[in-house]
Amino acid sequence: MAEETRRLLTIRPLPRAPSGFPMVEPTGSAGITAPSAGPAAGHTAGAADAAGGAGGAGGAGFAAGLPAWLSRGLADLFPASPLAEATPSVKAADQSLAARLATAAAAGRPLRVKLGIDPTGSDIHLGHSLLFRKLRAFQDAGHTAVLIIGDFTARIGDPTGKSATRVQLSAAEVEANAETYLVQLGLGQPPERSLLDFTTPGRLEVRRNSEWLAGLDLPAVIELLAQTTVGQMLAKEDFANRYSNGTAISLHEFLYPLLQGYDSVAIEADVELGGTDQKFNVAMGRDLQRHYGQRPQFGLLLPILPGLDGVQKMSKSLGNTVGLREPALDMYSKLEKVPDTVVDDYLTLLTDLDLATLPTNPRERQKAMALAVTASRHGEPAARDAQASALGVVMSPGTGGEDASPTELPEASLAGVSFPAKAFYLLSAVGIGKTSSEARRQIEAGGVRLDGVKLTDPSEVFSSAEALHGRVLQVGKKIIRRLVAD
Secondary structure, eight states: OOHHHHTTTOOOOOOOOOTSSOOOOOOOOOOOOOOOOOOOOOOOHHHOOOOOOOOOOOSSSGGGTTOHHHHTTEEESOOOOOGGBBBBBBHHHHHHHHHHHHHHHTOOOOOEEEEEEEOSSSSSBBBHHHHHHHHHHHHHOOOOEEEEETTTTTOOOOTTTOOSSSOOOOOHHHHHHHHHHHHHHHHSSSSSSOOOOOOOSSSEEETTTHHTTTTOHHHHHHHTTTSHHHHHHSHHHHHHHHHTTTTOHHHHHHHHHHHHHHHHHHTSSEEEEEEGGGGHHHHHHHHHHTTOOOOOEEEEEEEEBOOOOOOOOOOOGTTTOOOTTTTTHHHHHHTOOOOOOOHHHHHHOOOOOGGGGGSSSSHHHHHHHHHHHHHHOOHHHHHHHHHHHHHTTTTTTTSOOOOOOOOGGGGOTTTOOSEEEEEEHHHHTTTTTSSSHHHHHHTTTTTTTEEEEEEOOOOOOOOOOHHTOOEEEEETTTTTEEEOOO
């Protein structure tokens, strides 16, 4: 597998453009799925208006005319102008992604869809996987995914979302991380078990941006720098905050958006994928393509996935992640405890399930999501085993529960509980605690668990019976009940 990784990452010599920029010749294949016809709505965004907060597509209209596999979970698309705005000098395929898809299908030319990743760590989590899932959707529709390993830009580090200059990584550290990334994305695995399709001819190019960035000469760097202004850079929120706070900004950090944008020029991207926090960088790619005489790419942005806490973004530093390499039981157990408020986000962004066909009961919906996401990584048999085992985690030996299914557990009715209900009141109301005072003491002593998670706050509030239906409440080692909303 390491040998295959090295083969995919091999640098091939590139012809040099007269300006001093190494260029990449695009490749392609046929077999494109055409979208349904229809206009889109919105307007064009460049780096300047992205930095200033303009350039966003207003409302769901920007997804009009796009196939369902593409529009699902989409947060922003630019440009997304109505086809009626096309003129002899501005082609419809430059303003409407639906039009460019149709044009490519008619010509039998796959779109080149760019996704850049900087291997600054060794693990990929579900928050990262949204973009890879969308890239895979483009592959399955017959387009060419161009996965750019940012082995050069990773040495600078993306300043987006950072309050200080990143620590620069060595080339060896970046290389080691890149190899683990490709394995996690599915290198050496069949397409049905991997995030990306590594095997179908013409569906994937894995490139390293050192191929074209390491050879830049000083005139080429000066030409790049001339395409933006200090004012535009300082309009980027992260730079603006650091500047106003007096936090140092190193000059090499200003290079990051330009180098990342030049990646789009080098591979002649039609579409670039990114999170909503990457709009400035994606728009920079459009500006540079326009400067170098290319048809500008479309920016297709996805939301930032909330972490397991349901509040902050999924981030390893916040400890609220689910890693792609986690065992099935760990993955399922974490996912089935995601707050109800973000379950539909997880379903939309991490699965292909039709939300309209799922149970309306929050607990059952939560379990359906956990099962589907776990199955997408480990297969359905392993996911169902994990689901069965997760129940066993909350059952103590000697209660008779270790061999019981959820439907065989003794039930506790929520019919007599007045909601919203605090945890200590809930225990007494369902007949597990003799009094509210005793229930409060049991919780404070750490003897009460809900779905295996220890309750620590007697005053924690539960909003409704539906939110608790099907969940397992355990007090000590001998009392275990399945809560039911009558």
